[in-house]
Amino acid sequence: MNDSEKLELVCAQAWQPVVDEPLGDWRLRWAGGFTGRANSALAVGNPGRSVAVALKAVCDFAHDRGIPPVVQVIQDSGTEREVAAAGWREWTKHAAGYQVSVLVGPLPAGPAQDAEVLDEPTPAWWELAADNPSPGTAERHVLSTGKVGYGVVDVDGVTAGAVRGAIVDGWLHVSRLAVRPEFRRRGLASALMFALAGWGRAHGAERWVLQVAVGNEGALKLYSALGCTEHHRYRYWGPGASACEDPQS
16 A cells, blocks of 8 residues: 555544445445545555445445445545546535545644643533534544544633544544634634644654645644645545446435
8 A cells, every 4th residue: 555545544543433344455434424534435455356346335335324325535546547437426515525635744842721632522522523512322433432632722611622633553633623713813723733732742643644625724724834734635436327326216
């Protein structure tokens, strides 16, 4: 595998679905519809069969679990070209953005203000990170599996911001950064990131990796200021007309 494929596997390990079945090197994933990453097939490496046959298995897996058949593919890779040749199309329906930039950088040092990283999530953390103070089984599994830290920052007794970090093979995977609208433009996002970076170093991480939709200009600007650069991009692809027979239709 090349470096981009290896890094995708690190990210996948940091974001574990409820169901994760191998298809050669590919991964078939399901998490009750919670996030695109956890409900798509990760198409990196060799699926152990032709890409066309592998995509049929992706369709069958998705239909059996009631989710749209979608593959996550490294942009401009040979696999992406084969997926396109099989009649699949860019999955522009993905709500968070179908094209994603994977950023990497060294863990910086900086003022964490009152931000801290907890060993267990609070209801307020869940509210910000998962849009639900009482998350379901799938959300809990995806967001709390592995070596995870739960970053929070409180202002005047209110949890104003949250972020998630997960340690995998010396990498700190960062996700779910959120600041309440009324507390924005106070440097809280940077404070959360600095706190999380310190937590990552304390747990053996040397660099961090983030997956950010290319249209999220505010996040990309923040992460660039923290020393992150683009490593590669990936896109979501779904079947075009007649490319994926639905046995339920």
